[in-house]
Structure formats: C-alpha cells, structure tokens
Amino acid sequence: MFVSLEQVFTSENILYLGKGALMSLGIAILSLFIGLILGVLGASAKRSKHLIFRAIGNFYVEVIRGTPMLLQILILFSVVPSIYTAITGEVLRINVYLIGIIAMSINSGAYSTELIRSGINGVDKGQWEACETLGLSSWQTMRFVVLPQAFKLIVPPIISEFVTLIKDSSLISTIGAVELLKASQIVGNTYYDYMSAYALAAIFYLIMTISISYIGKKVEKRLAVSD
Amino acid sequence: MIKVEHVEKNFGKLHALNDVSLEVNKGEIVSLIGPSGSGKSTLLRCIHGLEKADAGKIYINGEVMDPSDEKKYRQQRNQMGFVFQHFNLFPNMTVLENCNLAQIQVGGKTKEEAEKTSMEYLKRVGLAEKRDAYPNNLSGGQKQRVAIARALCMDPEMMLFDEPTSALDPEMIKEVLEVMKDLGNQGMTMIVVTHEMGFARKVGNRVVFLDHGEIVEDSPSEEFFSNPQSDRAKDFLSKVFYE
Structure with a gap:
C-alpha cells in the first residue's frame, strides 16, 4: 500500500505532478473554448431553416454523444496518421497533445451544442419579436440580444462541462500524453508505489475541480446582478 | 395610410380573423376593442407582420406589403413602431x-x-x-x-400598441396612457389594442369593435360609447362598465 509515502511525496515529485496538472488544465481550457465555438456552430446548424444543416447538426451530436470519448481519442489517434499517409505518402509525426485537444474539443462541442441550444430556447420569444419590430436581422438578434442572455443561462452547465473535461483529459494518457494521470503513473512506476502516487494525483484533481466550482459560483452571482 | 383588405387568419381550427377589412388614415388614433379572443391582437400583429395572414392584403401608404420582396418589406415594417404588452x-x-x-x-x-x-x-x-x-x-x-x-x-410613421397597459399595476397605467396621449396630440398615427375604455373614448378618435374575428362596429369614439349600434357591442359595454 503506502509503502513509501515519504519517498513519493517529495517536492520534486509534487512539482512533476503539478506540471502534469497544468497540462491537464491547459488541455481542458483549450478544449472547452474550441468546444464552445463548435457549440455555437452546432446550435446554429440545429436551429437552421435548412434541413441539410439540421441533419449535420443532429448527426454530429448523436454520434459524439453516443460513443465513448476514449474511442473517439483512439480513432483520431490511429485514423488521422493513416489518412495523412494515404494522401501525401509521408509518415506523419503525430503530436499526441494536439490529437488529444482536437478529440476533446470535438467531443465537448457536441455537449456545448446542446447546452447552447437549450440556452437559446430559454430566452423569451418576446425578445425575438421586439428585435423583429425594430428591424434587426436574425443574426443581429442572436448576437446582441439572444446569445448574451443565453450565455448567462448556461454558465452553470458550462462550468460543470469544464470540470468534466479536466477529469476526462486523463483519457489522453492512453495515447501517451503526459498529463496528470500519466505523470502519477510514471512516479508510481519509479517507486513501485502506485497508491501514494494516485493519491497525490487525486489531490491535484480535487484542487482544480473544487476551485473551478467555487469560481463558477462567484461568476454566477456576479451575472445575476442585472436580474 | 394603412389598409387591411379581406384578411383571414387561422390558428389550427380556430378562425382568429374572418374577412377583416379596415382603413386607418394619417393622424388617426384607432382603438381596437372587444372581448378576449376576439382577434384584436392578432389583427395588430398581422398588420406589422409578426403573424402572417393566411389570406388578404395589407397596404401601407398605398403599397402592398409582400414578404417575398425582402428589402422593401423590411422598409415598410420599419415605418411601424410596435409596443408589446410585456415590454x-x-x-x-x-x-x-x-x-x-x-x-x-x-x-x-x-x-x-x-x-x-x-x-x-x-x-x-x-x-x-x-x-x-x-x-x-x-x-x-x-x-x-x-x-x-x-x-x-x-x-x-405610425405606432401599434398591443395592450400596452394590461400587464401593469393599476397605479402605473396612467403614466403610460399620458405618454400615449401626448404622442397622439403630436399627430402620431396610432392603432391601440386596449381594455382602457376611458382612453379609447377620450384620446382615441375611432373605435373598431371586434368579436369572434370579425369587425362588428367601426365608428367615432364618442358615438360608439354613447350609442352603440350592435347588440354584441351593447352587451360588451354593459359587461365592461360597472354601474
């Protein structure tokens, strides 16, 4: 069990896991951000007048939400290089962090699509009508009136999506990215004491997730001011 | 200024508007009154294009409003201001x-x-x-x-009001009606869906009374209130005024 607690909990190892934690955090932030952009596009597609866009939006959401993220990461990890080789004839030197961010962004985008769509639907219909009578186009209505209000509604679920992404970033350890979980495995390997190393990783995950939830609550309160 | 010609509007099986025709001239203040569900709000919303009429035509300044001519339609709609019940x-x-x-x-x-x-x-x-x-x-x-x-x-050029005081606490109704009255005094053309009979009588020049999606009566305000012609208008007025 904790055979070598004092050996594992050295400042050197803590620093090493800390770096891993920063990597996890960075990947989660980038994926959340890119996912939100994909979410706005996805939500627009699902709300589109054109059947083809709606179909694309639905397909995206259903496929991504209906399959495990681990599988998506593995597919991207193995399929992208083969496609590259098939087209160019060269071997692609793959950056596992980049693949990880792309896979997680696409995954998060599907969830954000649903969040943003429900946020947009949550804005009172009267807001659309008011904009219509003032002559605003539907794009202007979206940009200035509906999206700002929708985002306020979806801050809480976005925060929880962020927390999920931090935890799920551990999945990219399977393709060799050294983030928090992988870092703790490496430390565990060194000392043959996985329990202590994993416990340290858990502490880092909790520090991140609990502080984000806390900041999230503060932001929610600030946003509630104009209500 | 505004001409409504044979407008029909159905919501499913409900005939909200049934062959409604109406003309409003520049500077007029027209009150649309009638029981709830009579189609007065629907008529106002059709004039602005918030609801699309199933049949009939609406003209503004002599020109027909046609949604397929997007640019022109937009300009025509921009000549009308709209005030909602829920702001x-x-x-x-x-x-x-x-x-x-x-x-x-x-x-x-x-x-x-x-x-x-x-x-x-x-x-x-x-x-x-x-x-x-x-x-x-x-x-x-x-x-x-x-x-x-x-x-x-x-x-x-004209203002459409859809029950502008219906969502207000009683003590706030007057301040809104005063603003509307000033606007009317300055010559603004107005169509007002309202339950404020005092406003319709004193500020409005004309009352259009609707019931079951039809225009039952269309007369100068004073005449409508002092001497309603139809039984339906008489019945409505007897219910509205507590004596």
Missing part, C-alpha cells in the same frame, strides 16, 4: 443601450447620433435620468415608457 426590453442592456441598438445596427447611426436621439425620446417619456439603469430595476410603467421611447427612436 420585451432587452434585460442585458441599459435603458440607453436598449434605445441605441437598432438605431446603430439598423439605422446606421454613430453611437453619438443614436445617443442624442435616444436621450431626446427618453426625456419625452420622462425617464432621461434612468438612462444607465437596467430594465429589471424599473417599475412596470417605467419599462413600458422605455419601450415606447425605444420604438420612437426608429422614427416610425
């Missing part, structure tokens, strides 16, 4: 930003020009000092006055 102010913007938005985005004004116009109208509705307040910090009456100012900022 529909933008809660994410201050009073001033509410008034500025469409002037800048639709009217192509600079921020300074828009602000000047906004302040002019906010002064007119007596709310200049609320320019930086958010809608949710205003009373119902204040919200509706801002909504009226916001519509006026787009410089419409």
Whole structure:
C-alpha cells in the first residue's frame, strides 16, 4: 500500500505532478473554448431553416454523444496518421497533445451544442419579436440580444462541462500524453508505489475541480446582478 | 395610410380573423376593442407582420406589403413602431443601450447620433435620468415608457400598441396612457389594442369593435360609447362598465 509515502511525496515529485496538472488544465481550457465555438456552430446548424444543416447538426451530436470519448481519442489517434499517409505518402509525426485537444474539443462541442441550444430556447420569444419590430436581422438578434442572455443561462452547465473535461483529459494518457494521470503513473512506476502516487494525483484533481466550482459560483452571482 | 383588405387568419381550427377589412388614415388614433379572443391582437400583429395572414392584403401608404420582396418589406415594417404588452426590453442592456441598438445596427447611426436621439425620446417619456439603469430595476410603467421611447427612436410613421397597459399595476397605467396621449396630440398615427375604455373614448378618435374575428362596429369614439349600434357591442359595454 503506502509503502513509501515519504519517498513519493517529495517536492520534486509534487512539482512533476503539478506540471502534469497544468497540462491537464491547459488541455481542458483549450478544449472547452474550441468546444464552445463548435457549440455555437452546432446550435446554429440545429436551429437552421435548412434541413441539410439540421441533419449535420443532429448527426454530429448523436454520434459524439453516443460513443465513448476514449474511442473517439483512439480513432483520431490511429485514423488521422493513416489518412495523412494515404494522401501525401509521408509518415506523419503525430503530436499526441494536439490529437488529444482536437478529440476533446470535438467531443465537448457536441455537449456545448446542446447546452447552447437549450440556452437559446430559454430566452423569451418576446425578445425575438421586439428585435423583429425594430428591424434587426436574425443574426443581429442572436448576437446582441439572444446569445448574451443565453450565455448567462448556461454558465452553470458550462462550468460543470469544464470540470468534466479536466477529469476526462486523463483519457489522453492512453495515447501517451503526459498529463496528470500519466505523470502519477510514471512516479508510481519509479517507486513501485502506485497508491501514494494516485493519491497525490487525486489531490491535484480535487484542487482544480473544487476551485473551478467555487469560481463558477462567484461568476454566477456576479451575472445575476442585472436580474 | 394603412389598409387591411379581406384578411383571414387561422390558428389550427380556430378562425382568429374572418374577412377583416379596415382603413386607418394619417393622424388617426384607432382603438381596437372587444372581448378576449376576439382577434384584436392578432389583427395588430398581422398588420406589422409578426403573424402572417393566411389570406388578404395589407397596404401601407398605398403599397402592398409582400414578404417575398425582402428589402422593401423590411422598409415598410420599419415605418411601424410596435409596443408589446410585456415590454420585451432587452434585460442585458441599459435603458440607453436598449434605445441605441437598432438605431446603430439598423439605422446606421454613430453611437453619438443614436445617443442624442435616444436621450431626446427618453426625456419625452420622462425617464432621461434612468438612462444607465437596467430594465429589471424599473417599475412596470417605467419599462413600458422605455419601450415606447425605444420604438420612437426608429422614427416610425405610425405606432401599434398591443395592450400596452394590461400587464401593469393599476397605479402605473396612467403614466403610460399620458405618454400615449401626448404622442397622439403630436399627430402620431396610432392603432391601440386596449381594455382602457376611458382612453379609447377620450384620446382615441375611432373605435373598431371586434368579436369572434370579425369587425362588428367601426365608428367615432364618442358615438360608439354613447350609442352603440350592435347588440354584441351593447352587451360588451354593459359587461365592461360597472354601474
């Protein structure tokens, strides 16, 4: 069990896991951000007048939400290089962090699509009508009136999506990215004491997730001011 | 100025409007009254195009409104200001930003020009000092006055009011009606869906009485109230006035 607690909990190892934690955090932030952009596009597609866009939006959401993220990461990890080789004839030197961010962004985008769509639907219909009578186009209505209000509604679920992404970033350890979980495995390997190393990783995950939830609550309160 | 010709509107099986024709001239203040479900709000919303009529035509300044001619249709609609029962102010913007938005985005004004116009109208509705307040910090009456100012900022030729005082506490109704009365005195053409019989009688020049999606009576205000012709209007008035 904790055979070598004092050996594992050295400042050197803590620093090493800390770096891993920063990597996890960075990947989660980038994926959340890119996912939100994909979410706005996805939500627009699902709300589109054109059947083809709606179909694309639905397909995206259903496929991504209906399959495990681990599988998506593995597919991207193995399929992208083969496609590259098939087209160019060269071997692609793959950056596992980049693949990880792309896979997680696409995954998060599907969830954000649903969040943003429900946020947009949550804005009172009267807001659309008011904009219509003032002559605003539907794009202007979206940009200035509906999206700002929708985002306020979806801050809480976005925060929880962020927390999920931090935890799920551990999945990219399977393709060799050294983030928090992988870092703790490496430390565990060194000392043959996985329990202590994993416990340290858990502490880092909790520090991140609990502080984000806390900041999230503060932001929610600030946003509630104009209500 | 506005001509409604044989307009029909159905919601599923419900005939909301049944062969409605109406003409409103420049400077007139027309009150649309009638029992709830009589189609008065639907008629107002069809005139602005918030609802698409199933049949019939609507003309503004002699020209037919045709949604397929997008650019022209947009210009025609912009000649009408619309005030809602539930205000529909933008809660994410201050009073001033509410008034500025469409002037800048639709009217192509600079921020300074828009602000000047906004302040002019906010002064007119007596709310200049609320320019930086958010809608949710205003009373119902204040919200509706801002909504009226916001519509006026787009410089419409006529104003449509859809039960502008129905969502207000009783003590706030008058401040909104006063603003509307001033507007009428300055020559604004207005169509007002209302339950305020006092307003319809004293400020309005003409009453159009609807029941079951049909225009039952169309007469000068004083005449309508003192001497209603149809049984349905008589019945309605006897229910509205408590004696």
